[in-house]
Each structure stands twice: as structure tokens, then as C-alpha cells.
Amino acid sequence: MLSRYFFALCDAANFSPFIAQEDSTSNGIFGLVAANIGVALYARSAENIQHKGLVIHPLAGRQRPLQTLVCRRNDIPTPAAERFAQVLHDIAEAFGIAHEGRE
Numbered sequence: 001m002l003s004r005y006f007f008a009l010c011d012a013a014n015f016s017p018f019i020a021q022e023d024s025t026s027n028g029i030f031g032l033v034a035a036n037i038g039v040a041l042y043a044r045s046a047e048n049i050q051h052k053g054l055v056i057h058p059l060a061g062r063q064r065p066l067q068t069l070v071c072r073r074n075d076i077p078t079p080a081a082e083r084f085a086q087v088l089h090d091i092a093e094a095f096g097i098a099h100e101g102r103e
Contacts, residue, residue, distance in 0.1 A: 044058070070084075
């Protein structure tokens, strides 16, 4: 799902990436970008990350909604999981984001 999102954004920006190497950790991804080996798409919260050689540019006007799913066990409820689900529900409502719960 994320790769389709990534390629759709690249297509909207009129470029096709050539993927020669991938990493699964933020440190590894930022290291590759800082070493001028690639580019990455990250959440806006990445603006707070300081890494030598890393420059962050917002993609103004090119954002697309990204569906986020939350999975939790329903047979073993915990107060933390219940509170987390409630916080996500409240955020979705505050921003007018469509959401649905499935049991």
C-alpha cells in the first residue's frame, strides 16, 4: 500500500524513481538520503529530525490522503488499547476524517 502511495506521489511530481536500495529503519533511510543516495517520503513529523546532510522539503499541494488502519485484539482488552482507540477516534472526528470501527 505504501509503495503505491509513494509511486503515485512521484508520478504527480513528474518523476519516476529508480529504487536500487531500500531500508526499513528511519536512521538507515535518513542516512541514505543524507549520503545523496536517494530520496524518501516521510510524515510531517520528520521536520523535527536533525541529521547532518539531511534537507526536508514539504510537498506543498501534492499530499494525498493515506489510509491508516489500527489493529488490536478484541478478546483481550487493555486500558491502554482502549484509550489509544478512543484518542484516534477523537482525532478523526476533530479533523472531520471518515472512520469506521469493525469488530
